Structures are given as structure tokens and as C-alpha cells.
Amino acid sequence: MPGIVVVGAQWGDEGKGKVTDLLAEHGDAVVRFQGGNNAGHTIVRDGVEWKLHLIPSGILHAGKQCVIGNGVVIDPKVLIDELEALRAKRIDVSSLRVSANAHLIMPYHLLLDSAGEAKLGQLQIGTTRRGIGPCYADKAARLGIRVQDLLDEKILKKKILAAMEPKRLSLRPFEKDPSLDLKSMIDEHLTYGHRLERHIADTSKLLWELLEGGASVIFEGAQGAMLDIDHGTYPFVTSSNPVAGAACVGTGIGPRAIDEVWGVSKAYTTRVGAGPFPSELHEELGDEIRRKGGEFGTTTGRPRRTGWLDLVALRYAARLNTLNALAITKLDVLSGFQTVQVCTSYEGAEGATFEDFPYHQTVLHHTTARLTELAGWSEDLGECRSLSDLPTAASEYLQFIEAATGVPIALVGVGPGREQVIWTDAGRQTLLATDGGQAAGQLNVAHSRP
Numbered sequence: 001m002p003g004i005v006v007v008g009a010q011w012g013d014e015g016k017g018k019v020t021d022l023l024a025e026h027g028d029a030v031v032r033f034q035g036g037n038n039a040g041h042t043i044v045r046d047g048v049e050w051k052l053h054l055i056p057s058g059i060l061h062a063g064k065q066c067v068i069g070n071g072v073v074i075d076p077k078v079l080i081d082e083l084e085a086l087r088a089k090r091i092d093v094s095s096l097r098v099s100a101n102a103h104l105i106m107p108y109h110l111l112l113d114s115a116g117e118a119k120l121g122q123l124q125i126g127t128t129r130r131g132i133g134p135c136y137a138d139k140a141a142r143l144g145i146r147v148q149d150l151l152d153e154k155i156l157k158k159k160i161l162a163a164m165e166p167k168r169l170s171l172r173p174f175e176k177d178p179s180l181d182l183k184s185m186i187d188e189h190l191t192y193g194h195r196l197e198r199h200i201a202d203t204s205k206l207l208w209e210l211l212e213g214g215a216s217v218i219f220e221g222a223q224g225a226m227l228d229i230d231h232g233t234y235p236f237v238t239s240s241n242p243v244a245g246a247a248c249v250g251t252g253i254g255p256r257a258i259d260e261v262w263g264v265s266k267a268y269t270t271r272v273g274a275g276p277f278p279s280e281l282h283e284e285l286g287d288e289i290r291r292k293g294g295e296f297g298t299t300t301g302r303p304r305r306t307g308w309l310d311l312v313a314l315r316y317a318a319r320l321n322t323l324n325a326l327a328i329t330k331l332d333v334l335s336g337f338q339t340v341q342v343c344t345s346y347e348g349a350e351g352a353t354f355e356d357f358p359y360h361q362t363v364l365h366h367t368t369a370r371l372t373e374l375a376g377w378s379e380d381l382g383e384c385r386s387l388s389d390l391p392t393a394a395s396e397y398l399q400f401i402e403a404a405t406g407v408p409i410a411l412v413g414v415g416p417g418r419e420q421v422i423w424t425d426a427g428r429q430t431l432l433a434t435d436g437g438q439a440a441g442q443l444n445v446a447h448s449r450p
């Protein structure tokens with residue numbers, strides 16, 4: 001397995017961190033390719049919870065090469081804080097390499113993100129207010145400040161001035177904000193440069209060399225396909241491309257380096273922020289899933305909206321990403337429901353049926369979910385380690401997902417712990433390719449389908 005991309009197949013928060021972490025154990029390098037600290041990964045290891053926003057989760061494995069690619073937008077203060085926190089817990093962070101071409105989230109991006117949301121009022125997107133949109137906007141406008149600029153005082157000053165000039169009007173309400181003081185902004189960023197210098201590199205070349213040398217590289221996506229700026233529920237999306245194709249652009253490697261694309265989906269659906277969500281559950285059932293699944297944002301703490309699994313959206317994500325494997329997380333959360341439902345098609349305003357995700361925003365906004373009812377199960381799944389340990393109804397639920405999407409399930413999550421997973425034959429095949437067969441031998445589980 002030289003190149004495997006792990007992407008979110010829903011609206012983010014699918015549990016990509018855990019899946020990447022499990023694959024990283026057997027791979028050589030982990031690289032992030034888009035988004036910024038709007039993402040948040042929670043990984044539970046040996047009872048300790050780790051929350052990472054920027055640094056790839058592979059950092060928790062000694063000896064893995066970790067990379068932040070050029071497509072990521074970096075708040076340097078957040079990155080430094082994250083490095084410090086890991087160092088304080090005796091995690092070796094020396095392997096982290098940060099692309100010199102990645103763009104920086106600057107103090108004015110944070111202010112503009114919040115101001116933009118306030119201006120939109122009722123129509124607001126519900127961003128994480130981490131400055132993501134304004135930073136990508138400056139990148140596209142060629143007014144961005146890049147990681148490499150931190151190492152050159154003259155250039156840094158020139159670029160900050162050029163970037164702030166067209167924003168003068170919109171920044172006027174923040175004139176007195178101390179974060180906008182030019183001198184301290186420059187000084188602060190030069191200090192960031194010193195502190196990050198040893199990590200800054202030509203990561204495109206580094207990855208090319210790793211891949212050429214036969215290393216296994218995991219490309220870790222943030223957010224999910226439905227939040228993709230081109231293919232998601234625009235304008236209620238993030239400002240980058242969380243789909244697998246972006247792994248190439250966001251790291252500087254070519255498409256032929258990608259061998260596998262895994263999509264991660266919860267056994268149900270969640271979304272944070274505004275925007276259409278056809279299978280959303282309101283009232284008690286939605287609350288129950290939120291409570292059982294602990295559905296509160298890692299980054300902002302916001303309660304997530306919850307709903308049944310949306311197979312129309314998942315099929316769409318499978319197509320956009322050419323998924324060859326699915327990782328279904330949090331199946332255990334659905335235990336205890338007499339029946340479970342899945343959204344198998346949408347109904348439009350005039351009763352039309354949509355089997356495919358509608359491309360037109362207005363149409364999508366007026367759709368409701370057509371649900372198919374499946375048998376539920378009451379058993380706790382936390383101890384299941386093979387498909388044959390699962391209650392029949394839970395197995396049938398997984399089979400229904402595979403049949404509806406045409407994508408084999410490689411991995412099933414049955415609890416928050418990293419050991420609380422079921423590897424299927426499809427997942428084992430990937431691990432075999434990852435580390436030449438050692439991985440599969442280490443997995444002390446039965447693998448055949450019941």
C-alpha cells in the first residue's frame with residue numbers, strides 16, 4: 001500500500017482520526033492535505049483521550065513521518081500550542097514536517113470570519129470561526145501569507161501590508177484590536193518562524209521520495225464530502241476540498257500515487273452548522289442519538305445535529321471519492337433501538353423521488369428523507385471483535401449499507417477505544433499490503449463474514 005487516502009464520507013466528524021490512527025500503526029507516514037484547525041480529532045488510547053486539530057494523528061506512533069501538506073491552512077499559534085502540549089506529554093514531535101507552501105491563518109482572518117458570520121445574520125453558515133474561509137479567500141486572491149514567509153522579515157512585512165490593504169474597510173470596526181497592531185503581528189510571526197523552522201520543509205519532495213522508496217503513506221482528510229466547497233451543500237460548506245482528489249493537490253503528489261480510498265461514515269448521520277440535512281431527526285430520537293453518541297463538537301463544543309444514516313449522500317460520497325472501502329464507526333450507538341431506519345431516497349417538494357443526490361440547491365433544500373425500517377438490536381457491541389460476534393440485526397444493517405453503496409466495509413467501530421473495532425476481510429487486505437503481512441498476523445480476530 002503506498003498511498004491510501006482516508007476521507008470523511010458525510011458532513012465531518014465521522015471518526016477519521018481513529019481510522020487513520022489504526023492504519024498509521026502499520027504505515028510509514030501520515031499527511032494532512034486540506035482544512036485547518038476547524039477539524040478536530042479525538043483519539044482514545046490506553047484510556048487517555050487525545051484531541052488534535054492540526055497535527056496528523058500519526059504523531060502518537062513513535063517513528064512515523066508526519067506531514068502537514070501545502071493544502072492545509074495553519075494558524076501558527078495553534079500549531080505551536082499543539083506541539084508544546086504533545087511535548088509536555090513526552091510525545092516525540094521531531095518527525096513533523098510542515099509544507100513551506102502552506103498558507104497561514106492570520107489574526108485578521110479570525111476577525112473577518114466572525115464579522116462575516118455576524119453580517120449574514122439568519123443566513124450564517126455556522127463556521128467554526130477559526131478564520132478558515134478568509135484564509136482560503138486570500139490564498140485564491142494571491143494575498144496569502146505562507147509558512148515560508150515566516151522566515152523572511154522583509155517579505156513578511158510587505159505581504160502583511162499588501163494583504164491588509166484591501167481589507168481596510170471591513171477591518172475598521174477592529175481598529176483597536178491588539179491583534180491587528182502591525183509591529184506586534186510581525187514580531188509575533190517572526191517568533192513563530194523561529195519556533196517552527198526545524199519543521200518547515202519541501203514536503204512534496206519528501207512525500208515523493210517516501211513513495212518512490214515504497215513507503216506506505218496515509219493521506220488524512222478533514223471534514224467530509226458533503227462539506228466540500230465544490231461538491232457539498234454549498235454555501236453551507238467549508239472552504240476547501242475534503243474529497244480524495246484533493247489529497248494530490250494538497251500535498252504535491254500525482255494521482256498515480258494513490259492506491260486506495262477509504263471513506264469513513266458513522267452508522268448514523270451528524271452535521272454541525274447550518275445547511276440542508278434531509279435525514280435529520282428532531283426532538284427525542286435526535287436527542288437520544290446525540291446523548292448516546294456524545295455528539296458535541298471537538299473544536300467548538302457545539303451540539304451536533306443528528307439523523308438516520310443517509311444512503312443517498314453516502315452513495316454520492318462513494319462516487320465522488322471512488323471509495324474502495326468503507327469504515328463504519330459508532331455502530332454501538334445504535335444498540336437499544338427497537339428498529340433502526342436508513343434514508344434510501346429523497347422526496348422532492350412535488351413528490352418526486354431522488355435516488356441520486358440532487359445537484360440543485362433549491363431542490364435539495366426542499367427534500368425530505370424516505371426511510372426504510374430495519375430490525376434493531378439490544379445487545380451492547382463494545383466487546384465484539386469479529387463480524388460473527390455481532391447480533392444478526394447489526395450484521396444485516398452493515399450488509400444493507402454495503403448493498404446500497406456497492407462499497408465493501410473494511411472496518412467497523414464498536415466503541416471509542418482503539419481496540420474496539422472489527423476488521424473485515426477487506427480491511428485485512430489493506431493491512432497486508434501496508435506492512436508486508438506483519439499487520440494481519442497481529443490482529444487477533446476472526447475475519448470471515450457470518
Ligand code: IMP
Binds near residue numbers: 133
Ligand atoms: P469553516 O470550515 O469553519 O469555515 O465552517 C464551514 C462549515 O463547515 C460549518 O458548517 C462548520 O460547522 C463545518 N465544519 C468545518 N469543520 C468541520 C469539522 O471538522 N467537522 C464538522 N463540520 C465542520
